[in-house]
Amino acid sequence: MSTTATSLYDIPVSTIDNTPITLEPYRGKVLLVVNVASKCGFTGQYKGLEELYRKYKDRGLVILGFPCNQFMAQEPGNAEEIQSFCSLKYDVTFPMFAKVDVNGKNEHPLYTHLKGAARGTLGTRGIKWNFTKFLVDRTGNVVARRGPTTAPHQLTADIEHLLG
Template sequence: MSIYDFSLTNIDGSTRSMQEFKGKVLLIVNTASKCGFTPQYKALQALYEDFGPEKFVVLGFPCNQFGQQEPAAEAEINQFCELNFGVNFPLFAKIEVNGANTDPLYRYLKQQAKGLLGSESIKWNFTKFLVDSQGQVVARFASTTKPESMREKIKSLLNKSS
């Protein structure tokens, strides 16, 4: 099994295969619009503009499991992200990242890169997974990790894939 074996639902309801992202460095993030970390959208968009979309893509997955901080429907989430943060990286339909209904992609990500003390659970919104251009999950970052602090790690992965 690899990251490329998954199909996902875009925020507009269409289906998208992870095969589309083969050969690219990915930053996969569970997001929320009413969270203290929501301003990270701006930094995520900046990374996408600086490095993407040919070789680097940010993938955003809205999730309402933490403090009910993503209560809106997909169309409203999409509009909020575009209007407030200029987001044009791929956003997907709302998912669950913990529990019995964990999205299969997130189940895989959590198995590949465990959190603090070996836990698989996602602790909060804006947990980030960095995936290299071969589809290997290389790092997991906490919500508190600012996207701009990952810039050098992303550059390093991009240089390896060139």
């Protein structure tokens, strides 16, 4: 909904090790963008996200994890702690990115873009909690937004449809 021609793929992000990139390497893939946290009631969803990633990555699905500490300080760790937790506890292999704000004055431009393209319940823009999921088609269009109570496996039909 931006007035500029910026596409999802042009938005600058940083990998978990703080390397600046854009989402260009993921052009042509189906994306599931999730704000994640290691001390949240939904943290167990890492397991389901990793299962989806392993099942569908060869068909073009990429899950992008963006740690966020905005909800009751449920992601207090630094990059190394987050990476270690994800690897050791859930064997996460999908791409993880630097910690971001998903709401407010320091909101990351990626989340401004995602929220502008897909509103939440009752048309709200704000992210209500960790593990909110945005499903993006192969051309960069946000096609669905699901709240934290939607378990990863509940997205299977939508993912299969987008993968073709």
